[in-house]
Amino acid sequence: MTAKTKPNAKPGKREVLAQALMEGCPLDQLAARFVAAGYSEKAASYEAARAMKDPLFAAGKRLGNQVKKRDWTLDIYRRLRRSEAGDATEIPVVDTIDPEEFFAKYYHRNMPVKLTGLVDHWPAMEKWSLDFLAGKMGSTMIELQGQRQSRADYEIASNELKRNVTFADFVAALRRTDSSNDFYITANNDTVNKQALAPLWDDVGEISLLKPTGANDGFFWMGPKGTITPFHHDLTNNLLLQIVGRKRVTMIAPYDSAWMRNHKHCYSQWTSPDELAMLGEQAPKLWECDLGPGEALFLPVGWWHYVVGLDLTIGMSFINFRADNDFYTGYLTETDF
Ligand SMILES: O=C(O)CCC(=O)C(=O)O
Incomplete structure (x- = not known):
């Protein structure tokens, strides 16, 4: 039939x-x-x-x-911000910011800023290299995101892509790799890595904007040149810090969310900033920032961001600010849009 x-x-x-x-x-x-x-x-x-x-x-x-x-x-905010910042797409940069100024001008106004001079005193800035980390942590089992290239939705599927390897094997893979998005230690591997990599926190100092909780604050990131963290927004304010190598971050303000094709939770269906830029006049403003060693980017809650590793990178991120940062308690329970 x-x-x-x-x-x-x-x-x-x-x-x-x-x-x-x-x-x-x-x-x-x-x-x-x-x-x-x-x-x-x-x-x-x-x-x-x-x-x-x-x-x-x-x-x-x-x-x-x-x-x-x-x-x-939201369009009111978009137009007012555009009147204020014009067509400039650069994130402002402030050296050795005073915490009072940071919270008043950026944190409480939900505005991104690149910060320099925050971590110059950290031993990690001098010490962390492939040789040093392989020597210190080589035999330690760590967790990373692996086989990311096997799925287009690798970030959404990050729980299924968790893999365990020794730090020595991870470093060996980095040495063999020129550029790849296939493996990356990310904040999603934090539960295992905070314990496994605890000795590294000896090289981490304080940051004036954060309140020390005494529990190895911060999430560890490390990967080859070529990692891509696709467009998403966080549910907290976040400080993204570079220790080795450079990253390029493209950001879109929350008042432009209607353009973000947000189909699930905090994720977007756009696969790159270039795709968005092709919308021409319709495109939301793409804010840009290159982050090098010793530099940190304040990623305000709700801002969309897309992050590319321009080099082999080592970094950390933090959410333990000296201010209210609980924006996830009231978050939606149903997140298909
Ligand atoms: O550094 C990265 O690759 C991504 C960082 C990020 O998106 C975050 O911390 O929310």
Whole structure:
């Protein structure tokens, strides 16, 4: 028996309505949607009128309008920020910032800033190299993200890509690799690595903006040139610190979130800043920052970021600021959008 398919079958009525709701179609254009989907003018007017009386459709429509209202409010921030910063895309840089200035001008205003002079006193800045780390930690089992190239959604699937290797094997792989996004020690490997790499914290000092908790604060990052952390936003404020090598960070403000194709949790469907830039006039503003050894980037909560390793990199990130940083308690429980 051969399956019968109806050529040019028009979508069902509820499908047309669902699509119209998802796309924010105004009520006076609803009938036209049915016509475009292949319904007669008469049937289209009838279905549009019927939808207005359907409580489910009405609730969906109100919800859609609420989202549009929120987007309008966010657009106020976008326009005001653009008036303030113009077309400049560089993240401001401040050397040896005073904590009071940091919290007043950046943290509490949800504005990114690149900071220099925060960690010049750290022994790690002088000591950490492949030779030193292999010598000190070589036989230690650590966890990393492996086989990332096997899946397009490697960041979303990060729990499934956890692999255990000795630090010596990891360093050997780094030495063999010119450029790769296939393996990377990230903050998602923190539970294992905080214990395993505890001796490294001897080389880590204090940072004036953070409150020491006495528990080896910070997340360890290390990987070859070519690592890519795709667009996402964090649920906390975050300080991203470079110790060895350079990273390029592209950021997009939370008020531009409507452009971010945020389909799941904190992730975006855009695969690179270049794709976004191709939107031309429509593109949200892409803020840029290159981060070198000894430099730190304040990544404010909610800001989208995309990070590329320009060299073999070693870094750390921190969330233990001397201020409220619990933005995850009220986070959504359902995160498919
Ligand atoms: O350094 C990286 O590759 C990513 C850092 C990051 O995205 C983060 O800490 O949220």
